[in-house]
Each structure stands twice: as structure tokens, then as C-alpha cells.
Amino acid sequence: MESLTRVFSTLYRCYGPQGWWPLPSLAGGKGYDERGSHPGVFGIPDGDEGRWEVMCGAVLTQNTSWTNAERALLALAAEGIRGPRTLLKYPPERLAELIRSSGYYNQKAKKLRSMASFVLACPGSPTREELLSLKGIGNETADSILLYAWHQPVFVVDAYTIRLFTRFGLLEASSLPAQTSKRYNDVQFFILKHLSKISIPDDLSRTDYYAEFHALIVRHAKLHCGARPDCVYCPLEQRCLKRI
DNA sequence: CCCCAGGGAATTC
DNA sequence: GAATTCCATGGG
16 A cells, blocks of 8 residues: 555655654664654663653553643652652552643553553563553553554554544545454554555664654644644645545 | 543443 | 443643
């Protein structure tokens, strides 16, 4: 599917690299940032603390704006909670208070604690199944963690992705399963089926390509393809079917 | 006032 | 098994 790669190249040309969580190969190895990407507040990006921060960020931003999630990350860092060990020393209600800005704070406090217990019990790169077995980690959060914390070549699907590709004409809304989890896996399989065959621009690894693609979709959806689409000046407008 | 945000689980039909 | 409902803050 050539149009899938054209979507990427158009968005990449238009918005540039997003660098959601530092991509060493894009940032000259320093980690960040010339474009407003997330510099990391827990520790160095590819260290234990950096990976833990990505995992926390993935949970805290569930159905929540990144600015609200980031406030919670900053509050944790300010409190000296930069790893699973220290996090578990805080009772859930105290933790909930700290991450209040991220919304759903009681639930997310529990999620962070269960994730912390897991990381301590099973250090190192987690499998998708292990992540999914944790309460509060579903498909998207698990894949975000695998991609952005552990640099696994996983394509993250979210509501933006489905909305954009449906409107654009790559996906048929009526033929997608109703069930959330099944729909996620179907869409991911569809995308991977096509992307696995293509060659990646040589300045990007496959992992970085997927990381940038997802971040670009989010960026583009915020600017032009939200619940209410704003098609004026949309860089994809010429090829978009504008289905809603 | 409304709707939306880098979802997921529990509950109910 | 599919459709609600709940979780909840902050910005537009």
C-alpha cells in the first residue's frame, strides 16, 4: 500500500521529526530536543529511570491530554519518585494526590503500583503478554511501552490512527469489528501487513519510523483531523476522501 | 454551557 | 457477547 508510506512522507515533510521521547538516532545521541519533544524528567532516556518514565507517561496519558499527564510526571519527579522502588513506598492515596492533574487519579495510582511491582519482579524487556496481564494496561499502552521505552518495532494504533485512516480511505469503517480490542488488532495487522514490506528511509531505523509515524499521526490529528476536522490547509487534503 | 484528551475495566443488558 | 457506564482533571 503505497498511500500509507505517502501519508508518512507527507506528514514528515510537513511537521518534521516529533521525537516523542528521545530518539537517540535522530537527536545525535544526546537524547533530545530541538522541537519541543519530551526531554525526560526522571533520568537519562535509555537508562532504567528513563524507561520507567516512559512507562509511567504511557499510563498517565490514557484518555488524557499530554500536558496534564506531564504535570503528574513532574510532580512525581519533584517528590523524588523516579523509579518503581520509591513509588511503592507511597500509599495509593498519597500517590493519587500527586498525580491528580492526570485525571482518573485513583485508578492510575493503582495502575502505577501494579506496574512498579511487575518491573521489580521482572526487570528487563517485557513481553506484550506480560504487559497486557497487568490491570490498566491494554493494547495501546502496552504497544506504546514496547515502542517508546524498549524500542521494539511495534506500530501503535489509537483512536487518531483509526479516525485518520478511515477518513483518508485506507480503512473501511463499516468493516471494522465493533469490539475495541479486536478492532485494535485488526487495524494493527492491516498496517503491519503493508509496512513490513516497504523499505524505510535510510536515516531511520524501523523502530524510529514507527515511533515517528505514530507521533506524526497524533500531531496531525490535533491540528487538522480531530473530532471536528479542519480541512483548511490540511497537508493530506488533496488525497483525502473526507469521509466522516 | 459544551466537547475533548496520546484508554481500559467493570457493569449491565 | 455487545453496549453502557465509570473513572476525573484541565483546556478550548
